[in-house]
Amino acid sequence: MVSDKEDNRKVKSINDSLTECMRIVKHEDINGGSRLFGGRLMQWMDEAAGICAMRHSGSVITTAAIDNLQFKKGAYIGDIILLSAKITYVGRTSMEVRVDVFMEEMKTGIRYALNRAYFTEVCIDEDGKPLPVQYTIEPETVAEKAEWEGALKRIEMRKARRTEGY
Numbered sequence: 001m002v003s004d005k006e007d008n009r010k011v012k013s014i015n016d017s018l019t020e021c022m023r024i025v026k027h028e029d030i031n032g033g034s035r036l037f038g039g040r041l042m043q044w045m046d047e048a049a050g051i052c053a054m055r056h057s058g059s060v061i062t063t064a065a066i067d068n069l070q071f072k073k074g075a076y077i078g079d080i081i082l083l084s085a086k087i088t089y090v091g092r093t094s095m096e097v098r099v100d101v102f103m104e105e106m107k108t109g110i111r112y113a114l115n116r117a118y119f120t121e122v123c124i125d126e127d128g129k130p131l132p133v134q135y136t137i138e139p140e141t142v143a144e145k146a147e148w149e150g151a152l153k154r155i156e157m158r159k160a161r162r163t164e165g166y
Protein backbone atom coordinates (compact mmCIF):
# COMPACT_ATOMS: atom_id res chain seq x y z
CA MET A 1 0.00 0.00 0.00
CA VAL A 2 1.26 3.52 -0.81
CA SER A 3 0.09 6.75 0.86
CA ASP A 4 1.35 10.33 1.45
CA LYS A 5 3.43 11.41 4.49
CA GLU A 6 4.56 14.76 5.99
CA ASP A 7 8.03 14.76 4.37
CA ASN A 8 6.32 14.62 0.96
CA ARG A 9 7.64 11.19 0.18
CA LYS A 10 5.16 8.42 -0.42
CA VAL A 11 4.84 5.86 2.38
CA LYS A 12 5.17 2.17 1.66
CA SER A 13 4.14 -0.47 4.13
CA ILE A 14 7.05 -2.34 5.75
CA ASN A 15 5.33 -5.61 4.86
CA ASP A 16 5.33 -4.74 1.14
CA SER A 17 9.10 -5.30 0.97
CA LEU A 18 9.38 -8.00 3.66
CA THR A 19 11.60 -10.59 1.97
CA GLU A 20 11.80 -14.21 3.08
CA CYS A 21 14.14 -16.66 1.34
CA MET A 22 14.74 -20.34 2.07
CA ARG A 23 18.01 -22.18 1.43
CA ILE A 24 19.29 -25.69 2.04
CA VAL A 25 22.92 -26.18 3.10
CA LYS A 26 24.71 -28.14 0.33
CA HIS A 27 28.21 -29.63 -0.03
CA GLU A 28 29.55 -26.50 -1.74
CA ASP A 29 28.35 -24.36 1.21
CA ILE A 30 30.33 -26.10 3.97
CA ASN A 31 33.87 -25.65 5.27
CA GLY A 32 36.41 -28.29 6.41
CA GLY A 33 34.57 -28.64 9.72
CA SER A 34 31.32 -29.60 7.89
CA ARG A 35 29.71 -26.35 8.97
CA LEU A 36 28.10 -23.70 6.78
CA PHE A 37 30.74 -21.16 5.65
CA GLY A 38 30.28 -17.82 7.41
CA GLY A 39 31.04 -16.11 4.08
CA ARG A 40 28.28 -18.06 2.28
CA LEU A 41 25.77 -17.07 4.95
CA MET A 42 26.88 -13.43 4.59
CA GLN A 43 26.31 -13.67 0.82
CA TRP A 44 22.79 -15.00 1.34
CA MET A 45 22.09 -12.25 3.89
CA ASP A 46 23.45 -9.55 1.58
CA GLU A 47 21.20 -10.82 -1.23
CA ALA A 48 18.13 -10.85 1.02
CA ALA A 49 18.87 -7.31 2.30
CA GLY A 50 19.49 -6.06 -1.25
CA ILE A 51 16.26 -7.58 -2.59
CA CYS A 52 14.30 -6.06 0.31
CA ALA A 53 15.83 -2.60 -0.29
CA MET A 54 15.19 -2.80 -4.05
CA ARG A 55 11.58 -3.83 -3.46
CA HIS A 56 11.09 -0.93 -1.04
CA SER A 57 12.81 1.78 -3.09
CA GLY A 58 12.12 0.57 -6.62
CA SER A 59 15.73 1.57 -7.33
CA VAL A 60 19.18 0.10 -7.92
CA ILE A 61 21.01 -0.13 -4.57
CA THR A 62 24.42 -0.93 -3.16
CA THR A 63 25.47 -2.14 0.30
CA ALA A 64 27.32 0.59 2.21
CA ALA A 65 27.71 -1.15 5.58
CA ILE A 66 26.91 -4.29 7.56
CA ASP A 67 26.95 -4.30 11.32
CA ASN A 68 26.10 -6.32 14.41
CA LEU A 69 26.88 -9.55 12.56
CA GLN A 70 27.05 -12.30 15.17
CA PHE A 71 27.14 -16.05 14.56
CA LYS A 72 25.11 -17.56 17.41
CA LYS A 73 24.86 -21.17 16.20
CA GLY A 74 26.33 -23.33 13.41
CA ALA A 75 24.42 -24.91 10.51
CA TYR A 76 25.24 -28.22 8.82
CA ILE A 77 24.67 -30.02 5.54
CA GLY A 78 20.97 -30.61 4.82
CA ASP A 79 19.82 -27.89 7.23
CA ILE A 80 16.98 -25.67 6.03
CA ILE A 81 17.82 -21.98 6.43
CA LEU A 82 15.29 -19.15 6.48
CA LEU A 83 16.38 -15.56 5.86
CA SER A 84 13.99 -12.75 6.70
CA ALA A 85 14.80 -9.16 5.63
CA LYS A 86 12.80 -6.15 6.75
CA ILE A 87 13.18 -2.36 6.36
CA THR A 88 13.72 -0.70 9.75
CA TYR A 89 14.59 2.89 8.76
CA VAL A 90 14.67 5.14 5.71
CA GLY A 91 17.13 8.05 5.49
CA ARG A 92 17.63 10.49 2.62
CA THR A 93 19.46 8.14 0.25
CA SER A 94 19.92 5.11 2.51
CA MET A 95 17.76 2.44 4.08
CA GLU A 96 18.51 0.18 7.04
CA VAL A 97 17.49 -3.46 6.59
CA ARG A 98 17.46 -5.99 9.41
CA VAL A 99 18.18 -9.57 8.35
CA ASP A 100 17.35 -12.46 10.69
CA VAL A 101 18.54 -15.97 9.93
CA PHE A 102 16.97 -19.14 11.34
CA MET A 103 17.54 -22.86 10.98
CA GLU A 104 14.18 -24.61 10.61
CA GLU A 105 14.05 -28.10 12.10
CA MET A 106 12.48 -30.39 9.50
CA LYS A 107 10.55 -32.68 11.86
CA THR A 108 9.10 -30.04 14.19
CA GLY A 109 9.16 -26.81 12.15
CA ILE A 110 10.80 -25.13 15.17
CA ARG A 111 13.05 -22.23 14.15
CA TYR A 112 16.39 -21.59 15.87
CA ALA A 113 18.02 -18.17 15.55
CA LEU A 114 21.45 -18.43 13.87
CA ASN A 115 22.33 -14.90 13.05
CA ARG A 116 21.16 -11.28 12.75
CA ALA A 117 22.65 -8.18 11.12
CA TYR A 118 21.73 -4.65 10.08
CA PHE A 119 22.58 -3.63 6.49
CA THR A 120 22.81 -0.08 5.16
CA GLU A 121 21.64 -0.04 1.54
CA VAL A 122 22.03 3.10 -0.58
CA CYS A 123 20.03 3.97 -3.73
CA ILE A 124 22.37 4.80 -6.60
CA ASP A 125 22.14 6.15 -10.14
CA GLU A 126 23.89 4.71 -13.20
CA ASP A 127 27.15 6.46 -12.18
CA GLY A 128 27.03 4.93 -8.69
CA LYS A 129 26.11 8.27 -7.04
CA PRO A 130 23.58 8.25 -4.15
CA LEU A 131 19.97 9.01 -5.10
CA PRO A 132 17.08 9.95 -2.76
CA VAL A 133 14.92 7.02 -1.63
CA GLN A 134 11.51 7.69 -3.16
CA TYR A 135 9.47 6.00 -0.44
CA THR A 136 9.62 6.15 3.32
CA ILE A 137 7.99 3.94 5.97
CA GLU A 138 5.63 4.71 8.83
CA PRO A 139 6.45 2.42 11.76
CA GLU A 140 3.19 1.31 13.38
CA THR A 141 3.81 -1.50 15.86
CA VAL A 142 5.81 -1.13 19.09
CA ALA A 143 8.54 -3.32 17.58
CA GLU A 144 8.69 -1.23 14.37
CA LYS A 145 8.90 2.02 16.37
CA ALA A 146 11.67 0.53 18.55
CA GLU A 147 13.61 -0.50 15.41
CA TRP A 148 13.33 3.06 14.00
CA GLU A 149 14.57 4.54 17.32
CA GLY A 150 17.33 1.93 17.43
CA ALA A 151 18.34 2.82 13.86
CA LEU A 152 18.85 6.47 14.86
CA LYS A 153 21.31 5.31 17.55
CA ARG A 154 23.04 2.87 15.18
CA ILE A 155 23.46 5.66 12.59
CA GLU A 156 25.22 7.81 15.21
CA MET A 157 27.47 4.87 16.14
CA ARG A 158 28.34 4.26 12.46
CA LYS A 159 29.16 7.95 11.99
CA ALA A 160 31.38 7.90 15.09
CA ARG A 161 33.15 4.74 13.86
CA ARG A 162 33.75 6.36 10.45
CA THR A 163 35.09 9.63 11.83
CA GLU A 164 37.09 8.13 14.69
CA GLY A 165 38.24 5.04 12.77
CA TYR A 166 37.35 2.26 15.25
Ligand SMILES: CC(C)(COP(=O)(O)OP(=O)(O)OC[C@H]1O[C@@H](n2cnc3c(N)ncnc32)[C@H](O)[C@@H]1OP(=O)(O)O)[C@@H](O)C(=O)NCCC(=O)NCCS
Nearest residue numbers: 062063064065091092093094095120122124128129130158
Ligand atom coordinates in the same frame (compact mmCIF):
# COMPACT_ATOMS: atom_id res chain seq x y z
C1 LIG B 1 27.68 3.63 -0.57
C2 LIG B 1 28.20 4.77 -1.44
C3 LIG B 1 27.37 4.86 -2.72
C4 LIG B 1 27.99 6.06 -0.62
O1 LIG B 1 28.53 7.11 -1.37
P1 LIG B 1 29.04 8.46 -0.67
O2 LIG B 1 29.63 9.33 -1.71
O3 LIG B 1 29.81 8.13 0.54
O4 LIG B 1 27.67 9.12 -0.30
P2 LIG B 1 27.20 9.94 0.97
O5 LIG B 1 28.29 10.32 1.89
O6 LIG B 1 26.33 11.03 0.41
O7 LIG B 1 26.28 8.89 1.72
C5 LIG B 1 25.07 8.44 1.15
C6 LIG B 1 24.27 7.72 2.22
O8 LIG B 1 24.97 6.53 2.58
C7 LIG B 1 25.24 6.52 3.97
N1 LIG B 1 26.56 5.93 4.14
C8 LIG B 1 27.65 6.15 3.38
N2 LIG B 1 28.67 5.42 3.84
C9 LIG B 1 28.21 4.72 4.90
C10 LIG B 1 28.79 3.79 5.81
N3 LIG B 1 30.09 3.43 5.72
N4 LIG B 1 28.02 3.28 6.79
C11 LIG B 1 26.72 3.62 6.89
N5 LIG B 1 26.10 4.49 6.06
C12 LIG B 1 26.86 5.03 5.09
C13 LIG B 1 25.20 7.98 4.39
O9 LIG B 1 24.89 8.12 5.77
C14 LIG B 1 24.09 8.54 3.50
O10 LIG B 1 22.82 8.18 4.03
P3 LIG B 1 21.57 9.24 4.00
O11 LIG B 1 21.55 9.91 2.66
O12 LIG B 1 20.37 8.36 4.19
O13 LIG B 1 21.77 10.18 5.13
C15 LIG B 1 29.71 4.63 -1.78
O14 LIG B 1 30.47 4.71 -0.59
C16 LIG B 1 30.00 3.30 -2.47
O15 LIG B 1 29.76 3.15 -3.66
N6 LIG B 1 30.55 2.33 -1.70
C17 LIG B 1 30.85 0.99 -2.28
C18 LIG B 1 29.59 0.14 -2.18
C19 LIG B 1 29.82 -1.26 -2.73
O16 LIG B 1 30.51 -1.46 -3.71
N7 LIG B 1 29.22 -2.24 -2.04
C20 LIG B 1 29.32 -3.61 -2.43
C21 LIG B 1 30.20 -4.35 -1.47
S1 LIG B 1 31.90 -4.26 -1.91
